[in-house]
Amino acid sequence: MFSHLIIFCRIVVNAIPFNLLHLFPLQSLSKLLSSAGLLILFFSLPSFGQTTIKGVIKDKHTKQPIPAVSISFSGITGGTVSDKEGFFQIRVSKTIKGLVFSAIGYKKLHYTMSAKESPYVNIELEEASNDLDGVSIVGAKKPRYRNKNNEAVELIRNVIANRDKNRNKQDSTVVFNQYEKLNMSLNMGAAEIPTSSFLRKFPFLLKTADTLRIPGRALVPLFMRERLTMLQETKDHVDDKSVVLDEKQSRVDQGFDEDGVDEYLNHIYQHVDIYDHDISLGSQRFLSPISSLAPEFYKYFIADTIKDVKPYVVRLAFSPRSKQDQLFMGEMLIPLDGNYAVSSVTLYLNKAININWVNDFQASVEYQRDKKGQYYISKSTTAMDLGLFKGKHSLYGIRTVATFDYRIGNNKGVVFPKPRLLSARKKKEDTFNRPLALSSLELNAYKNIDSLKVSPKFKRFMSLSTLVMSGYNKQGPIDIGPVTSFYSFNNVEGTRLRLSARTNEDFSDKWLIDGGVAYGTKDKEWKHAVGVIYSFKPEGILRFPLNSITLKSSYETQIPGQDFSFIEEDNFLLSFKRGVDDKRLYTRKWSGEYVREMENHLSYRVGYRNQEFTPAGGLFFQPASGAPLVPNLQVSEFTSEFRWAPKEQFFQGKRFRRPIKNGYPVFTLRASTAVKGFLGGDYTYQNLSLNIFKRVYISPFGYSDVIVEGGMILGKVPFPLLSIHKANQTYSYQIQSYNLMNFMEFMSDRYANINIDHSLNGLVLNKIPLIKKLQLREVFSVKVLYGGISAKNRPENDPNLYKFITDKDGVQTSFALGKTPYVEGSVGLSNIFKLLRIDYVRRFTYLDHPQVAKSGIRARIHLDF
Structure with a gap:
């Protein structure tokens, strides 16, 4: 079961390469990656001495759950709102005598709490109706929602009109510290714990399973990351800076590429800001409920006015006009101080929405005013339950981001220290200076990974997982593969047999050597390829930003004009083609290239390559004059490439990199020149x-x-x-x-x-x-x-x-x-x-x-x- 969890992290890539398709046990994968019920995930850290009350609110007649019900306390301040499934949860440190439930279209209900009251209550609300003497109304339709003469819409239009004024746009330089923590856990049914083969294999995980956070579910913590960053933002973003001051992770470092998964988690758990026109969730964009177009797609309701604070605060609920649209549900707080600003917001998704992987989502964002009266994010919490198909298991994650030491104005004298990366790799003691305390679930993630590292069963599994995810089998300092290219076929070579391998990080962090040989049973030709990469950086061969030199030599076949960026041309699945495919080139090539990437994602490549092309199969070099066939063609070419990919993200593996599309452009300029007579060049x-x-x-x-x-x-x-x-x-x-x-x-x-x-x-x-x-x-x-x-x-x-x-x-x-x-x-x-x-x-x-x-x-x- 743990193997499927690791496979999940690998296949979250935008599209699975062909060389991995036949290796995935999709039937088992779908069972593991599914999620169980659609519950809103609450993120409050548990505290001692609190009273917790939870329950579900339903329509008394239809028995359907009622979302966005306002729940307040009798006699004391505070309250909450029900989620899309009618579920609510309240934690207070005082004794609650009663609860008040109110929702638009329903009668207000005063619920009295008894001394022996169960912490889980079922609430049923009646629809509000007007009784007329002598008249009985049956099946009356609810009034149609309209924007015109709607107080809630008038309020939101004022918020939209003042959005740019209230949004913190960095009119001057801003410097602040940001703390982030991300925890991922396996989410399984609590009733499955005694029979779980996964927990039987790793019994120490049973002691850390959290069965209280989500009713009926058990969370087994498996990943934890913390990061403290110092940032500088400017109005034009030309002088923006970001320095990681410290970082700590629960890491396996045994074949499984956590850096790649780490980057993809950044893509999934993206920045949430209601003041943006739209909000990213993975590769999807959702229209913000305070964007200029929002009143045409959202419905708004004034759920409550909080009058025990000055100024008063309006609790405004919102939902999509069409529940299938990619829009949020939730509520926002708007202080009635004349600024029409949103001070906090809670977002969640309707279960009818068409979005993969995310079985449940909730984000809460809190804003504070800076000294110029504009609003910036002081704290945000995003929780998601991730799974491919509905079923028993999923991944539950919570990301919390908090802003500290926010400084606005002239910050020219601010000195940015040197970054400290991945402190957990270098030292065993926990010296991370965190501004927020960790929950027991988060602390146990570190403990569980430390225990897994020394487990013999886990080590054996990691070897198998590396083969499944990368197509390579690790044998000490050598990786043998890719296995999907060991056998293939085409009309020129016939059956093609290949054996290849490469070095891994156990061999060297600065050198990579790969090579292989292949033989075609029809053309009876031996092919070969060998390459060497040297990195001028100690962090790894292919780690961003690159600074390396590559030397290659090969004698291979290729389809003219084809460029396979992410997979081998002799991948078995690419052997199946339509139409006539009988033209190939035998290419004898040697080349050298220097690659340099900058922190701002500007990169360049300069190199030289010498290639000799010999036609094969149905391809011929026949001069138009009718002269004899030309046996081969040779080029001697100097190459260069300049690439700029602002704010680029990619899924980074130990020996590969795949881009993550995030809405920013990528510019690639290539230029080459070939010289006749230089080292045999013909043109x-x-x-x-x-x-x-x-x-x-x-x-x-x-x-x-x-x-x-x-x-x-x-x-x-x-x-x-x-x-x-x-x-x-x-x-x-x-x-x-x-x-x-x-x-x-x-x-x-x-x-x-x-x-x-x-x-x-x-x-x-x-x-x-x-x-x-x-x-x-x-x-x-x-x-x-x-x-x-x-x-x-x-x-x-x-x-x-x-x-x-x-x-x-x-x-x-x-x-x-x-x-x-x-x-x-x-x-x-x-x-x-x-x-x-x-x-x-x-x-x-x-x-x-x-x-x-x-x-x-x-x-x-x-x-x-």
């Missing part, structure tokens, strides 16, 4: 390209992934050195490739393209009866490619250039784009079984080309919120 040319990626959120209408790219080649070159556009002949749907274009079908020496992939997040399907229970999401895309080949690079104009590619019958299969762009689009459904996306893809232009598919069905594994 001189320059290659330039610019790629821009941006995820655009359009709350509440989903989001679009937009890719814009353009490039050009300066110089006279044969077709293998042109820009060969990325085609996809597999049956998977690939975002950055053209899914109905054939390999090497289009080539250009100048081009521009735009790809738009949009998800509506179930905006329409969530409103259709029965269909909405499937929680499907609408997706559609459009891809447009402009390009062309200049006259000097066309073989009909130069007999020394190679003829374009033909099939076995001599029919041309490679072309230059004309005035008409290549266009394809798709419509589809995602979130099928929470794992699958299926698209109907249609090609709209160049339908007269040979061997093309005009339409098709494509699928891909896609895990997302």
Whole structure:
């Protein structure tokens, strides 16, 4: 069972790579990662000498739970509000004589507490009605909600009008300290504890299980992180600074990559600020209840006015107009001091909402005024119950962030100390200077991981988990793999057998050596590859920010124009392709590259590569003059790349990195120049390209992934050195490739393209009866490619250039784009079984080309919120 918990942390990546798909025990995974009931998670630390009362509020006649019921005390100040399931919980240090329950549309109920009262009460409220003499009204409809002449809406419009004035926008430099703690626990049914095979394997965990925090559930703490950071924020954010003063984590450090999981948890537990236009939750965006568009999508109700404080405070409840929309429910406190500012807010999700992984969510944010009268976040708490499918087990986490020593004004004299990272790795004693005390659940997370580290059963499990998650089997300082590339096949090599390995951190923190050999049973050719990376930093080879040099040498096959960023080209699952796939290049290559990344996520690469291309299969280098076939082509090329990814996040592994899309753009500029005669180079040319990626959120209408790219080649070159556009002949749907274009079908020496992939997040399907229970999401895309080949690079104009590619019958299969762009689009459904996306893809232009598919069905594994 613990193995499935670790697998959860690995597959939370935006899309599972092909080389891992067949390794996941999905049936067992779905059982483990599910969550049990939809309860709101309360985060108050337990204290001694308190009275705790909890219960559920229901409609007396329908027996349905009533959300947003205001609960106050008789005789003393204080109170709370019920959650979306009608559940409430109260902790006070005084004796409670009675409770008062009030909600819009219901009669107020005064409930008297007896001395022997049970701590769990069931409350039933009656609908309010007006009795008329001699008239009986049956089945009367509730009045329709309207914004016009609504006091709650008038109040929220004033809040919206004053939002920018009240929001802390850092008109001058602000310096503050921030403390964060994040605790993750396995959430299981309390009744399962005696029969749990997981707890039987690790009985010491049973002693730390918390059965009081959530009724009927047991929380087994497994992860704990604390971080103290000093931050500086400026109005234009040019001089922003962030220094980690100290950090402490519960870490395994035994093959399982906690740094990658740590970064993904940062992506899930994002900053929550009601003053933003929308609020992030994983990869989704939710419209804030005080955004300018909010009154068109939310309903507002004045739940209570607190009059025992000065000035009075209004408790304003809000909920979506349509419960299926990606919007919050909750309440906010608004002091009636003329500023129309929100002093605190509680947010939670409706159970009908179409969002994956999150079975339960609640966030509470408290604001304080600075000396300029603007509001900043003083403390926020976010709790989530995470699971892929509904069932018995899930992950329950609480993240608390508190702000201290908030200073506004002239802070030029402030000195930022040097960072202290991961203190828990270096020392056993707990010297972390935390401003907030830890609960027993949080303290036990540290104890449990320390005990797991020395468990023989856990060590054996970690070895298996490393193989499942990475495709590599660790043998001392060597990792053997990836196992999904040991066997594959294609039309040129036939059956391809491969054996490869790499060094790991046990070998060195500064050196990485990888290599392998492969053999094709059809072409009877041996291939090989070897690479060495040296890091100038002691923290690790691939740890951000990189500062390393790489040397590689290889003799391999490749599909011209294809770039597999995250998986091996000889992955077994990529062996299955549609249409004709009989053209390959044997590439003999050696290269060197220096990589440097900056803290501001600006990076550059400079290097040199020498490549010799030999055609294979149905590919030939035939001069247009009719001269004999050219056996090979050699290029000698200097390369460079400049990349800027502001506020970039990525899932960082020990030997890999995968980006997390967070709404910020990524700019990549590449430039290379080849020199004829230098170390055997046959051609001189320059290659330039610019790629821009941006995820655009359009709350509440989903989001679009937009890719814009353009490039050009300066110089006279044969077709293998042109820009060969990325085609996809597999049956998977690939975002950055053209899914109905054939390999090497289009080539250009100048081009521009735009790809738009949009998800509506179930905006329409969530409103259709029965269909909405499937929680499907609408997706559609459009891809447009402009390009062309200049006259000097066309073989009909130069007999020394190679003829374009033909099939076995001599029919041309490679072309230059004309005035008409290549266009394809798709419509589809995602979130099928929470794992699958299926698209109907249609090609709209160049339908007269040979061997093309005009339409098709494509699928891909896609895990997302």
